[in-house]
Amino acid sequence: MKIAVTGAGAMGSLFGGRLAMAGNDVTMIAVSPATIETINRDGIVLDDEAGRHVIPVKAKRAEDMGEKPELIMLFTKTLSSRAALEGAKHYIGEDTYILTLQNGLGNIELISEYVGRDKIIAGVTNYASDSKGPGKISSAGSGYVKIMTADLRRSEFLDKVYRTLSDAGFHTSITEDIYTAIWEKAGFNAAINAVTAVCRVPCGGVGSVEEGRRLAAKIAEETAMVANAYGVKASAGSIIRNLENSYIAHKDHFTSMAQDVQKKKKTEVEFINGGIVKKAREKGIEVPYTEAVYDLLRIIEDTYEMQE
Numbered sequence: 001m002k003i004a005v006t007g008a009g010a011m012g013s014l015f016g017g018r019l020a021m022a023g024n025d026v027t028m029i030a031v032s033p034a035t036i037e038t039i040n041r042d043g044i045v046l047d048d049e050a051g052r053h054v055i056p057v058k059a060k061r062a063e064d065m066g067e068k069p070e071l072i073m074l075f076t077k078t079l080s081s082r083a084a085l086e087g088a089k090h091y092i093g094e095d096t097y098i099l100t101l102q103n104g105l106g107n108i109e110l111i112s113e114y115v116g117r118d119k120i121i122a123g124v125t126n127y128a129s130d131s132k133g134p135g136k137i138s139s140a141g142s143g144y145v146k147i148m149t150a151d152l153r154r155s156e157f158l159d160k161v162y163r164t165l166s167d168a169g170f171h172t173s174i175t176e177d178i179y180t181a182i183w184e185k186a187g188f189n190a191a192i193n194a195v196t197a198v199c200r201v202p203c204g205g206v207g208s209v210e211e212g213r214r215l216a217a218k219i220a221e222e223t224a225m226v227a228n229a230y231g232v233k234a235s236a237g238s239i240i241r242n243l244e245n246s247y248i249a250h251k252d253h254f255t256s257m258a259q260d261v262q263k264k265k266k267t268e269v270e271f272i273n274g275g276i277v278k279k280a281r282e283k284g285i286e287v288p289y290t291e292a293v294y295d296l297l298r299i300i301e302d303t304y305e306m307q308e
Helices: 010-021 033-042 078-091 107-111 156-167 178-199 203-207 210-229 236-249 256-262 273-282 288-302
Strands: 002-006 025-029 044-048 051-055 058-060 071-074 097-100 120-125 130-133 136-138 145-149 172-174
Touching: 002 010, 002 078, 010 025, 010 044, 010 051, 010 071, 010 130, 010 136, 025 078, 033 058, 071 078, 078 107, 097 107, 097 156, 107 120, 120 178, 145 156, 145 178, 156 172, 178 203, 178 210, 178 236, 178 256, 178 273, 178 288, 203 210, 203 236, 210 236, 210 273, 210 288, 256 288, 273 288
Parallel strands: 002 025, 002 071, 025 058, 044 136, 071 097, 097 120, 145 172
Antiparallel strands: 044 051, 120 145, 130 136
8 A cells, every 4th residue: 555654753653664564665755854765765663563574665754645545544743633644735626635644622623624534544543652762662562543534434445554564563443433543542642641741750650549540541531521422422331441451562662642741742732632622622521631631731841931
């Protein structure tokens, strides 16, 4: 399959690298000249349980893309999605699909401004990837990928994407309740990503403290309550089980949000905790734990220059 992976960070490089290793025609779309130069020269270097893989992959700026891919995989941070989609407009063909495995709420609504909902493949994943520099990543532990078309109509191309991801070693499933999966992933991220970012600890750090597990569980419960108000059958128990698993399976993993705070960069909290808070307010629902963590992260983001 001809695939453009937009966003050459930790997750984009993991998926782009493994898809290329499986024989797909992958182009990494990046902004940083150093990242593009490094990937074109050295490929993507992936360290996982099987060892080190050096994977030849093309990398380009969006404006240098000439061909129209079958699939665009959107792996930018959500706050950069609109800019990425604007840059991709000239290589979104009539038959191009866009796949999002991004965190947070509102991704489908944004992508639908560029292609029809029948051309959007929405999904979630819990694979973990850590950046070790441009084009260099490490990934430990297994995970899952759940996908479905945004209009909830199964298609031949959806089946092709399923096979392509599975052949690349990703444990993939097609699920009709994708909106439940999206909300539950948002609740998971609002708990683990945001709390690890505020506390500046890896996933296992939250699970090692009773108060950490309790706070994360409260955020899970609030998220499920808001999702249910919108008719989405999200389960707090399911979110909490995934959190408990992350405390063990990814105990040493610093989430992307925690890494952003360490580097004093803007996080995705506006679209994760902030997205849940926004949806809650629309329904008149109080979500004090989710909102408190959101407020704390906004304070942290807006005062980087004051911090030691």
